[in-house]
Amino acid sequence: MSTMAVDDVAVAPVNEGFWTRNRKAGLVLTALGLLAVLLFTTLATGEPARFTLSEDASGATLKINGTVGAALFGAVALAAGVAILAGLPTRWFTLVLGVGLVGFVVSFLCWQVSTAPAGQNFMPLVNIVRGTFILALPLIFGSLAGVLCERSGVVNVAIEGQLLMGAFSGALFGSLSGNLWVGLIAAAIGGTFISLLLAVFAIRYLVDQVVMGIVLNLLAVGITGFLYERLMQPDPAKYNSAPRFSDWEIPLLSEIPVLGPALFAGNIFLYLGLLLVLVIHIGLFRTRWGLRTRSVGEHPTAADTLGVRVLRLRYRNVLLAGAVAGIGGASYTLALFSFTKNMIGGKGFIALAALIFGRWSPTGALLAALFFGFADQLATYLSAINSAIPSQFLAMLPYLATILAVAGLVGRVRAPAADGKPYIKG
Amino acid sequence: MTNTGSGSPDKEPATADQAARMALDNTERAEPTSQQPPERPALGRLFVENLWAANTLTVTVLSLLLAMVVGGILMIVSDPDVLGTYSYFTARPGDALNASWTLVSEAYTNLFKGAILDPDAVGLTAALSPISETLTYTAPLVFTGLSVALAFRGGLFNIGAQGQATMGVIAAGLAGFLLPLPAGLHLLVAVFAGAVGGAVWGFIPGILKARTGAHEVINTIMLNYVAAYFLVWLIVQNGVQDPNRTDAISRPVDASAQLPRLFGDNLRAHAGIILAVLVTWAVAWLLNRSTLGFELRAVGSNPAASRTAGISVTRTYVLIMVFAGALAGLGGSQMVLGTTAAALTPLVVAQIGFDGILVALLGRVKPWGVLLAALLFGALQAGGNRMQSYSGVSLELVTVLQALIVIFIAAPALVKAIFQLRAARAARPQTSLAKGW
Numbered sequence: 001m002s003t004m005a006v007d008d009v010a011v012a013p014v015n016e017g018f019w020t021r022n023r024k025a026g027l028v029l030t031a032l033g034l035l036a037v038l039l040f041t042t043l044a045t046g047e048p049a050r051f052t053l054s055e056d057a058s059g060a061t062l063k064i065n066g067t068v069g070a071a072l073f074g075a076v077a078l079a080a081g082v083a084i085l086a087g088l089p090t091r092w093f094t095l096v097l098g099v100g101l102v103g104f105v106v107s108f109l110c111w112q113v114s115t116a117p118a119g120q121n122f123m124p125l126v127n128i129v130r131g132t133f134i135l136a137l138p139l140i141f142g143s144l145a146g147v148l149c150e151r152s153g154v155v156n157v158a159i160e161g162q163l164l165m166g167a168f169s170g171a172l173f174g175s176l177s178g179n180l181w182v183g184l185i186a187a188a189i190g191g192t193f194i195s196l197l198l199a200v201f202a203i204r205y206l207v208d209q210v211v212m213g214i215v216l217n218l219l220a221v222g223i224t225g226f227l228y229e230r231l232m233q234p235d236p237a238k239y240n241s242a243p244r245f246s247d248w249e250i251p252l253l254s255e256i257p258v259l260g261p262a263l264f265a266g267n268i269f270l271y272l273g274l275l276l277v278l279v280i281h282i283g284l285f286r287t288r289w290g291l292r293t294r295s296v297g298e299h300p301t302a303a304d305t306l307g308v309r310v311l312r313l314r315y316r317n318v319l320l321a322g323a324v325a326g327i328g329g330a331s332y333t334l335a336l337f338s339f340t341k342n343m344i345g346g347k348g349f350i351a352l353a354a355l356i357f358g359r360w361s362p363t364g365a366l367l368a369a370l371f372f373g374f375a376d377q378l379a380t381y382l383s384a385i386n387s388a389i390p391s392q393f394l395a396m397l398p399y400l401a402t403i404l405a406v407a408g409l410v411g412r413v414r415a416p417a418a419d420g421k422p423y424i425k426g
Numbered sequence: 427m428t429n430t431g432s433g434s435p436d437k438e439p440a441t442a443d444q445a446a447r448m449a450l451d452n453t454e455r456a457e458p459t460s461q462q463p464p465e466r467p468a469l470g471r472l473f474v475e476n477l478w479a480a481n482t483l484t485v486t487v488l489s490l491l492l493a494m495v496v497g498g499i500l501m502i503v504s505d506p507d508v509l510g511t512y513s514y515f516t517a518r519p520g521d522a523l524n525a526s527w528t529l530v531s532e533a534y535t536n537l538f539k540g541a542i543l544d545p546d547a548v549g550l551t552a553a554l555s556p557i558s559e560t561l562t563y564t565a566p567l568v569f570t571g572l573s574v575a576l577a578f579r580g581g582l583f584n585i586g587a588q589g590q591a592t593m594g595v596i597a598a599g600l601a602g603f604l605l606p607l608p609a610g611l612h613l614l615v616a617v618f619a620g621a622v623g624g625a626v627w628g629f630i631p632g633i634l635k636a637r638t639g640a641h642e643v644i645n646t647i648m649l650n651y652v653a654a655y656f657l658v659w660l661i662v663q664n665g666v667q668d669p670n671r672t673d674a675i676s677r678p679v680d681a682s683a684q685l686p687r688l689f690g691d692n693l694r695a696h697a698g699i700i701l702a703v704l705v706t707w708a709v710a711w712l713l714n715r716s717t718l719g720f721e722l723r724a725v726g727s728n729p730a731a732s733r734t735a736g737i738s739v740t741r742t743y744v745l746i747m748v749f750a751g752a753l754a755g756l757g758g759s760q761m762v763l764g765t766t767a768a769a770l771t772p773l774v775v776a777q778i779g780f781d782g783i784l785v786a787l788l789g790r791v792k793p794w795g796v797l798l799a800a801l802l803f804g805a806l807q808a809g810g811n812r813m814q815s816y817s818g819v820s821l822e823l824v825t826v827l828q829a830l831i832v833i834f835i836a837a838p839a840l841v842k843a844i845f846q847l848r849a850a851r852a853a854r855p856q857t858s859l860a861k862g863w
Contacts, residue, residue: 157643197833205837210583210643214783215832222825223500229820230504341822349647356644392659399648406640 021408022093026084029100033078036107037071044070049113050122053257057122060257066114073110076103116385128377129262133270134336136373138163138344140273141328142351143358143365144280145191148321149198150360151284152314153297153418157213158198160348161220162322166191166329168224171339172231174242174330183242183334184327191326192319194220199318203311206422217348225341232339240338245269269331274366276324281362293317297416300423310423353402360415372398482790485841489834490802492841493827498530500826501819505529533817540812541805551692556808558688558695562765564804565698566591569757570782571789571796572709573624573750577642578791579713580746581726586631586646587754588779589653590624594755596657597623599762599770600666602679609682616683617701617759624755625748627653632747636740642747650779658772668769676770685764694765703797705756710793712749722746754779784832803828 044066051062064072080100088096113123142159149156156162169190174183194216201207232240245267253264263270284290292313295303300310325348333339350372357371358364379394502508508529511522539545541560547553570587577584584590598620607615631645660666661674668677685696713719724732725742733739757778761767767774785803789795810824834841841847 157647201833201837201840205839207836210585211783211787211836212833214585214780215787215829215836218780218784218825219829219833222822222827222829225822226500226820226826227504229822346651349651353644353648390659392655396652396655399651403634403640403645403648406644407634407638408640 022088022090023085025093025097026081026086026088028081029097029104030078030081030085032104033074033076033081033100036074036077036104040070040074040107040111041067043115044111045114047114047121049110051109051113052122052124053126055124055126055261057124061122064110066110069110069114070107073103073107076100077107112382112385112387112389116387120385123381125258126261128374128381129258130266131377131380132370132373133262133266134373135376136369137269137273137331138328138347139351139354139369139372140277140366141269141331142325142348143354143369144273144276144362145321145325145328146352146355147280147284147360147362147365148293148317148324150355150419151297151416152293152317153300153416153421153423154198154202154314154318155209155213155420156198156318156321157210157352158194158216158220158348159325159351160344160346161213161217162191162194162325163329163348163351164217164220164224164342164344165194166326167333167343168227168329168339169193169326170330171240171242171333172227174334175239178243180243180245180334184330187330187334188323188326191324191329192322195318195322195325198322199315202422203314203318206424209420209422221342224339228339228341236338242334242338245335267331267335269327269335272327273331277362277366284362294416296423297418300418300421304423304425310425314423350398353398356415357398357402357405371401484847485838486788486831486835488841488845488847489831492834492844493830494534496830497823497827498526498534500823501530501533502526529817533813533819533823536813536816537806537809539809540816541809551690554689554693556812558693559808559811560801560805561688561695561699562804563807564800565696565702565764566757566760566766566778567781567785567800567803568699568702568706568797569760570754570778571785571800572706572793573628573753573757574782574786575789575791575793575796576709576713576722576753577746577750578786579726580722580742581729582632582635582743582746582750583643584628584646584747584750584754585643585783586627586649586779587750587757587782588775588777589646589650590627590751590754591758591761591779591782592650592653592657592775593627593751594620594624594758595762595770595775596653596660596758597755598759599676599679599774602683602763603677603769604665605683606680607682612680612682613685613763616679616763617756620755620759620763621752622755624758625752628747628749628751628754629744632744632751635747636743654772657770657774661770661772666770674772678768679762683763684768685760687765696764698760698764701756702800705753706793706797709753713793718742718745754782757782781828784828787832788835 047066048063049066049069050057052058053060053062077100080096080103083096084093084100109123113121115121142163145159145162146156166187167190170183170187173186174180177183197216197219198209198212201212202209228240247265247267248271250264254260256264282290284293292303292308295306296308296310296313304310329344332343337343351369354368354372355365358366358368375394375397379391382389382394383391508522508525511525515522540556542556544552544556547555570591573587573590574584598616601616601619602612605612605615627649630649631640631642634640634645635642658674661676666676668675685698685701687693688695688697688699711719713723721732721737721742722745724735724737725739725746729739732742758775761774761776761778762770766776781803785799786796788802789797789799806824806827810821813819813823814821
């Protein structure tokens, strides 16, 4: 038995003449810089744009005149764009691109903050950074689940379902037992349950993995929604009142301005998420398990020849991914909210976007998740200061960024070679 | 139109139906009786034998049965009263079994009554009501199902039917209440606008796939959300939002742009279902009889060979996605021009795009199969409503049932194993559309 998997052919050859990928990115950045210098500067007012290092208007402040700030940081973006266009050495590319993008964002913020109504023209950085991490948390867990699956060659579109099932079983069993840790373990098992279905059907029954992922998402929505209406809604006290993890402040480190209160005064999920990024990064690139996982994801036949048990490794990684995503789901129900129907609401797909945007690496996924979390937090902040920018357009940002990334406009995105291809020993 | 009645599938050229088979269909497609030479003995015996072989129909029916069993277990587990009777199961097992049976059978009876026929109904309107509801839910699913199926046959996985339907509902809705046109023309323009809206949204992943090789699965997922946010933004804009309302709802579509009702004003079935049948026929013709359809299936089976043979793969990919988008857009237009809703709201599209994926898979990515699958899903939806109001069983159970059915038919090997089915005569090696990202 063999799979007649159709090879994905590059339909149009990418012409790598003068317009290399770097130059295209430079062009985009130059356009953004021009936009900032021309539009943002004109629209910004002479009011000061204040960035406070606290949660409110008080305390230490970074202050800059709105027009000046928009022009200055816009110029930074423009300069970076022009430098890349002019043919910057590749080793500087990432750094300069990063500086340029940050310049663009700050220029945008100077404009927005300076035009905010009087009394609100400040941006509380602690809030922003903390909100970014909180909103990024499910994305971090979700995209790590994606990394574990896809690095070993199983496409994981079911992240949404794994998060949802984790959130649900965390809430249910946390409430029934009244114990946080039981809830946490139940959440991991809930995510693993969806993963188990994915693994069995994708690996054992060779069902198309994307199809399976989509169907499992619907199944998770259905099962959790059904049980929510049958159990939780009639009797929330018994079934939907899980205890919540409180914040643990790490002494000393939490005193660091801005980053301290955001990073070192969070709940267990924040620490666990960041720790998992580190562990999975080291595991993937420094251990035997990681080497085997990557080889199974790139060339399972070769790995099998060398004695790696391909299917067993895939099973194990997919199940592990489910547990990680399940805990990510619990970061909602065991820390922030009680369970509601379909409460993940597309975060699983943003996590998938973060995975792709982060090029299938744990650290990349972390950065992408933080970027998407920041966009989310920014949307909340801008609507609070009555910005003219509709929050829906900011909410679109992660999705549009991902489309640009896979279309090859921002660097090269390449999935593991055997991702999505079932392996049949033969 | 479908391959029903064709000869042994083994002898068919691989290009013709490879994409159709995908990962989920390694079973017989032909009718049990039609594939045997006429001189074989005892047609009746062959029929009985084939009934328990793993052919499409048997697997589908058994999948439905399995899904309903799991659904029943979910109902029992989530009912504290019934569950309570299990605590003394060893002492009086009759109690537990009776309570479970009453709960589950009542729910499924209501499902049937709401979807097909209520024997207690009095009068023609009441008798037709379940069918009318079923057809109302079926119509948009046919379009989104066809959208996904068409793209599948061309080797593309269109997860973006949801987004394309969203753009379709936006375009159709805007045309429905912004354009002052005479009655007949207005409806035509609004339906056409829906198709164009969807086509534009399908064109984007199509051209990206063709030009840069960007995977359509990723792009269509992302575009779903872009479309959803666009809809949310658009509804509250001046000129679109209903001036008499403060919540997020648009102005209602003019009466001149609404699809006419089929069975009088009290029943919701509308002309969309007729359009759905016509479009199914058109898609079947396009796929099986036209040059474009041939190219599409060829590209779906083997893009490299197709290019060698002189087919423009780039052009075909773009066309596939434009057609798929237009179909999904038509489905979207049903949601606002039909009787489901008369104005745009953030949830106006419901889940028709995602359900369309399930419908396409259940219909084995063949046009008439999609129509039947949509009918089943429409019936489940309509029956689910009654089940919710009469038996108090959440409508979400329908989502569970739908997902489970598709999971089971996607893995015929599992169903075969559970029911000990004989392997069908022409059980083939499994083909896979899986290409990874």
